[in-house]
Amino acid sequence: MxxxxxxxxxxxxxxxxxxxxxxxxxxxxxxxxxxxxxxxAHSRARDAVHGRADFDAVAAALAPLDSLRVHSRVEDRAQYLRRPDLGRRVRESDRSLLPRGDWDLAFVIADGLSAEAVNRHAAALVHETLHRLPGWRAAPVVLAEQARVALGDEVGEALGARLVAVLVGERPGLSVADSLGVYLTWEPRLGRADSERNCISNIHANGLSVQRAADTLAWLLDEARSRRVTGVGLKLEALSAASYPPPLHPVHTE
Amino acid sequence: MSAYRITLNGRTWVFEDLRALMACASPRRSGDELAGLAAQGDEQRVAARHVLAELPLRAFLEQPLVPYEADEVTRLILDTHDAAAFAPVSGMSVGQFRDWLLSYAATTEALAALAPGLTPEMVAAVSKLMRNQDLIAVAAKCRVVTAFRSTIGLPGRLACRLQPNHPTDDPLGIAASILDGLLFGMGDAVIGINPASDSVPDTIRLLQMLDELRLRYDIPMQSCVLAHVTNSLRAIERGAPLDLVFQSIAGSEAANQGFGVNLALLREGMEAAQSLKRGTVGGNVMYFETGQGSALSANAHHGVDQQTMEVRAYAVAREFSPLLVNTVVGFIGPEYLYDSKQIIRAGLEDHCCGKLMGLPMGVDVCYTNHAEADQDDMDTLMTLLANAGVNFVIAVPGADDVMLGYQSLSWHDVLGLRHLLKLRPAPEFEAWLQRMELLDAQGRLAPPGERVMQRMLA
Known part of the structure; x- marks a missing residue:
């Protein structure tokens, strides 16, 4: 001993x-x-759930990229927690804010269950990812309040984007309260199933770095565009064909 | 189904069918609100309870809430209903049944004899008329004893599942949590790992590790890796030392499909585990987990309230004589159980209803970080459940599950309950704790000492 x-x-x-x-x-x-x-630890997790994403600061950090703000159909955080269905839809009056175009890709930054995750990692991940995708036409970044992953389906469809990547604050645990997740969906439209998405999770200081997440996301985006699919189909093909296998996780959105 | 109508305090309420009546009679619950099934307000809720109290228990045999033709769980419930066991209460209304359950006539023996005559819908219905105090009092009269290498559910005992999860299934990390728990006298219900990886080789690796630990210290315990039943079957085929087959289950065929199981597959799992004959003091080989809201989250609830769907899952469990049934009550999140009031009520309902159905019920007293609850609420629920005679609870190091990302009870919590309420571990396990000098002469956990720790680390 x-x-x-x-x-x-x-x-x-x-x-x-x-x-x-x-x-x-x-x-x-x-x-x-x-x-x-x-x-x-519990108080940190609680504050992350009930905190507000600072979308003004996120928009400033995104500049010179254009961004715009939408709200889900949820009134407040208490309703957000009870009514996942409302958090998946864009508020009616906000739909006209979404400019239709010939977009390869749309980013949606959704507060989800951790405002801290969005405040800390979201803008950097968008920059790093686009940096790896020269020539891609990206829609203005959509900043969505009181939003869940599937809200990206309605946003992406309204924008006319071929792919939507939703960056969302993940449910905080006691050890990590600022973990960001990314959900990628080909041809977003209302009613897409979770099995039609690919997910990268656990993006935070002690988990997957923003750089590494951007590598994986850019790789997935490229694969999704050429194969015209996301979800289980892409995952299986990607895993067998990939020269470097990205860390893919099973999809559990909420 | 015909509509139900009542006039109460000058207002008339109509419930279009039995499903609507059951849903409206349920205590307020975010999951039923999400499903659009909940009562519009408290007056309607109580009106529904008045109607329900007058409803004959027999109505649930005549009007299945989920269609017989469409659902194998309904077929199981009705095809296995024991009319002779039901006879003593067959003439009662739901309200009369509540009164009888609380009466001195409803003894431990009478309740055990009645269980095969009760359907989930009858049990769910009566629970909707019961206050928390009733749920505790009636559950405390029920006794369901099961056994494998330890005996669980005996009077004056409180068992515990030691849950040593690790984010990457690291063997040393898992062993560290197991050792920590054993020193507190935990693990007499099962040492059960939720694997981070759901592959067959990983399942086998963890099973072997747990079995080596058991043999090395000669512990009268059972172990479980909570993998999908198909993985357990593959592990058995490859000769793994598997004690218990685990599976999450729900209350409809479609919801079970969402879990990738059906009754035939569960039977296959049970028979495979039985064939290994690894139990020493008993032969219950199944471990099931359930939780209100799982049917709705799979969109497989058939317009039935979440508490009734939960009790239907107990009919599935009952068919396979499980060693352990655990309702993971606060795990599902606030869209189904919003806050501690709802979690506490649901925990007491699940425990009582499971016991009435004849199941060895345990509860994972737990919550997530987005629910309105904290450790104080868990203290309340665990103390209520221990008084209600819960067979076992779940415990993790420091109440923090670092793999699943939610909070349950700590070893300390369970130890405190045992001492406070004079509850002891399962007898075979208690004898082992005594041999290891972990218990003092009074049967209480000895003050923390280096000696045992060093012996086990050696």
Missing amino acids: TDEVAADPYARLRAATPARIGLGRSGDGLPTRAVLEFQA
């Missing part, structure tokens, strides 16, 4: 898992420090 293990028998084990092991006991209960650390 090493001295380190003698001092803290958990030292070796702690390195093997992010789980909260070896917390000690106060009688049967958790020691004060463990209780407060847990509450700090």
Whole structure:
């Protein structure tokens, strides 16, 4: 037994898992420090869910790219959490804001369940991705409030875009509250199934980097355009043909 | 189906059929609101309960909520209904049935004999007339005992699933959480891993690791890798040391299809696990998980409220004599159970209804970060459930599941419940804890000591 293990028998084990092991006991209960650390993590996750994405700052960070703002049919966060169906639709009066055009690609930045994720990573990911796609015609970036992944279907259809990439704040966990996900859909239109999308998730400082996510997204976009498909079809083909397999995750939107 | 009508305080309410009546009688629930099935307001809700209280229990045998021809779960429910067991309550209305359940005549033995005569719809209906206190009192009278290498559900016992999940299934990381939990006396219901990867080789690797651990310390426990039943079947074919077959199930054929299962496949899984004869004190080999809202999320709810659909899943479970049934009550999120009030109520309903159906019910006392709930609410629910005689609960290190990204109970929580309410681990497991000197002379977990830890780390 090493001295380190003698001092803290958990030292070796702690390195093997992010789980909260070896917390000690106060009688049967958790020691004060463990209780407060847990509450700090939970409060960060709660604030990410209930915080507001700073879309003014996101729009500024996107410049010189054009952007525009839409709102889902949800009134407020409480309704957002109860009514996923309303978060998937664009508010009627906002549909006319979406300029129809011959777009290869539309980006939608949706606040989803983590405002922090959008504030921190979304604009950078758009820039990095477009940088890797010379010659692509991208629609103005759509900033969508109180929005879920499937809102991109209606936006993409209204814009007339061949592909839509929805950047969305993922449900926060206790260890990560600012994780961004990307959902890619070929020929977006109302009623697309989750199985028709490809997903890149876990984009944050300690997960997938923005650079690496942009590599994967640009690669997927290229593949989707040439194969004219996203979802299960693209995933299977991509995995067998790819010279570098991107980290593809099963799709669970909400 | 015919419409139901009632005039209450000068207002007349009409419910177009039995499904609408059941949905409107349900306590307020975001999932039923999302489905467009919920009562418009509290007066309508209570009016529905008045109608329901007068409805004969027999009505549920005559008017299936989900069509017999279209759904194998309905066929299972009606084809296996035990009319002789039902006889003692067959003349009762739903309201009279509630009164009887609360009466001294409804003993532990009477409730056990009645279970095969109850359909999920009868049980769901009566639960809608019950307050939380009733759900606790009636559940506490039920006893469902199952066994594999430990015996679960005996009076005065509270078992625990030790859930040592890891984001990448790292063997050392999983072992670390298991060791941490064993030192708290956890794991007597099962040591069960939700695998991050759902492949057959990974399932086998984890099963082998758990079995080596069991043999090394001679622990009277059962292990489970919560992979899809088809993966468990493949693992058995390849000779893996599999104790329990796991599967998520729901209350309609279409919803089960969404999980990639049907009754025939579940039977195949059960028979394969039984053929291994790995149990020592009992032969229950199935572990099922359920949760309100799963049928709606698969768009397979047939216009039926989420609580009734949940109890229908228990009819599926009952067919396979499971060792464990776990309702993962707060996992699904706020669009189905909005806040702690709804989660607590649903947890008590699921536990009571499962017990009335004759199932070994456990509850994952849990919530997600987008639900209006926190650890204080889990304290409330776990204490209510322990008083209601829940067979087992789930626990993870520090209440934080780092793989699934939600919060459940900690080892500390379960330990506290055992000491507070004088509940003990499963007997075979308790004897092992004593052999390992983890329990003191009074049967309480000994104060934390280095000696045991070092012995197990050696």
